[in-house]
Amino acid sequence: MTNNKIILKEQDIAKNFLNINYYLKEKLGKMPEPPLHPATNQPLDPKDLEPLFAKQLIEQELSLEEKIEIPEEIRKMYAMYRPTPLVRALRLEKALETPAKIYFKNEGATLSGSHKVNTAIAQAYYNKSEGVQGLTTETGAGQWGSALSMACNFFGLDCLVYMVRISFKQKPYRKTIMKVFGADILASPSETTKAGKKFLEQDPDTNGSLGMAISEAIEIAASKEKIKYSLGSVLNHVLLHQTVIGEEAKKQLQVAGDYPDKVIGCCGGGSNFAGIAFSFLADKLKGEKSEIEFIGVEPENCPTMCDGEYKYDFGDTARQTPLLKMETLGSDFVPPADHAGGLRYHGIAPILAFLHQNQLIQARKYKQTDVFEAALTFAKTEGIIVAPESSHAVKAAIDEAIKCRENNEAKVILFNLSGHGLLDLRGYEDYLAGKLDNN
Numbered sequence: 001m002t003n004n005k006i007i008l009k010e011q012d013i014a015k016n017f018l019n020i021n022y023y024l025k026e027k028l029g030k031m032p033e034p035p036l037h038p039a040t041n042q043p044l045d046p047k048d049l050e051p052l053f054a055k056q057l058i059e060q061e062l063s064l065e066e067k068i069e070i071p072e073e074i075r076k077m078y079a080m081y082r083p084t085p086l087v088r089a090l091r092l093e094k095a096l097e098t099p100a101k102i103y104f105k106n107e108g109a110t111l112s113g114s115h116k117v118n119t120a121i122a123q124a125y126y127n128k129s130e131g132v133q134g135l136t137t138e139t140g141a142g143q144w145g146s147a148l149s150m151a152c153n154f155f156g157l158d159c160l161v162y163m164v165r166i167s168f169k170q171k172p173y174r175k176t177i178m179k180v181f182g183a184d185i186l187a188s189p190s191e192t193t194k195a196g197k198k199f200l201e202q203d204p205d206t207n208g209s210l211g212m213a214i215s216e217a218i219e220i221a222a223s224k225e226k227i228k229y230s231l232g233s234v235l236n237h238v239l240l241h242q243t244v245i246g247e248e249a250k251k252q253l254q255v256a257g258d259y260p261d262k263v264i265g266c267c268g269g270g271s272n273f274a275g276i277a278f279s280f281l282a283d284k285l286k287g288e289k290s291e292i293e294f295i296g297v298e299p300e301n302c303p304t305m306c307d308g309e310y311k312y313d314f315g316d317t318a319r320q321t322p323l324l325k326m327e328t329l330g331s332d333f334v335p336p337a338d339h340a341g342g343l344r345y346h347g348i349a350p351i352l353a354f355l356h357q358n359q360l361i362q363a364r365k366y367k368q369t370d371v372f373e374a375a376l377t378f379a380k381t382e383g384i385i386v387a388p389e390s391s392h393a394v395k396a397a398i399d400e401a402i403k404c405r406e407n408n409e410a411k412v413i414l415f416n417l418s419g420h421g422l423l424d425l426r427g428y429e430d431y432l433a434g435k436l437d438n439n
């Protein structure tokens with residue numbers, strides 16, 4: 001029998017987060033440019049971030065250490081759901097008649113149903129250990145809000161979530177999950193912040209955006225001493241926490257006797273892509289694997305890496321964050337109401353933008369209807385209904401496997417299944433009813 005799924009033991013959960021900035025500095029000899037203070041345009045003093053973030057997270061943000069030890073308490077919580085399975089998509093391979101091997105790391109099999117819980121637990125832990133009482137955050141589709149609500153509940157922290165208004169309407173049950181864990185949820189923009197009121201004045205019917213929701217969450221955290229802000233992607237420390245995914249995937253592929261030729265992840269802010277890719281990218285930067293390809297996948301309606309400009313920009317719409325060197329569509333960009341709410345962010349993580357600019361990773365964009373078609377093929381063969389975000393990675397994996405069929409190449413394709421879609425059925429319903437468009 002071929003190994004259909006590879007499941008590690010709890011002791012195989014990563015002991016360290018892997019810091020890609022170390023490899024960029026030491027092996028590539030250059031690094032992403034630093035965040036700037038918006039008032040002075042000078043590199044940020046770490047102290048400037050203290051009103052918003054726990055000190056240990058700020059240290060991680062700037063760290064150049066190769067590895068950062070994962071505290072035992074975090075590893076114990078990871079052991080509630082990690083290691084996640086690595087699955088060989090044998091039935092999909094057969095349906096595509098491809099000689100390629102397709103593997104996926106199933107981050108849908110976590111507690112909250114997506115990869116987001118990996119950083120939620122870590123961020124809640126570090127904040128709690130520094131005496132913080134509560135966290136504010138934004139959420140798109142609600143995956144991040146659900147994950148952080150759960151983590152805050154575990155650590156006895158309050159949690160206030162600003163949920164992008166269109167998703168607030170599209171994904172009612174994600175709100176229920178957040179409520180189960182005791183979080184407060186508001187549709188963003190809201191009347192509870194100065195920024196929210198301004199956005200509503202400008203456009204009372206706005207769908208909202210992640211950029212607006214971030215502005216609101218930051219405003220609240222900045223005004224209260226014991227409340228900090230938590231971001232679900234984009235920043236270095238968030239990408240760092242997600243590297244537990246790739247560290248496991250590497251061990252699992254070793255068990256299968258394989259190594260990937262292509263690593264694929266969908267890209268919102270970039271954290272699940274970083275999670276699956278950085279362990280293998282480190283090998284490439286060390287000069288051990290020169291041929292491996294990395295593919296980040298975006299929606300055509302929010303093509304940050306594909307079409308964005310590489311420049312310093314704000315992380316939020318009200319322009320309160322430090323300036324980040326990103327590929328960006330502009331901090332006031334409001335994407336159309338796609339079902340992949342978690343990919344509707346105007347920028348991409350500075351590390352990913354840097355990697356893309358330096359041709360270390362590729363970017364690709366797909367139409368909403370095409371990714372739902374791929375998601376249906378995947379569901380019918382592998383039995384998993386994936387999140388609309390993850391369906392972007394599924395589509396790229398299918399396209400690469402078809403290319404392998406055409407070129408008769410038995411490549412190894414690895415993608416991150418970043419979340420299940422069992423609470424995203426409205427999108428599937430619209431697709432099946434022929435109601436989805438690409439605008």
Ligand SMILES: Cc1ncc(COP(=O)(O)O)c(C=O)c1O
Binds near residue numbers: 115143233268343389
């Ligand atoms: C299931 C899922 N995948 C992917 C993403 C995209 O985020 P990131 O690029 O940070 O992984 C999200 C964001 O909410 C998500 O919920």
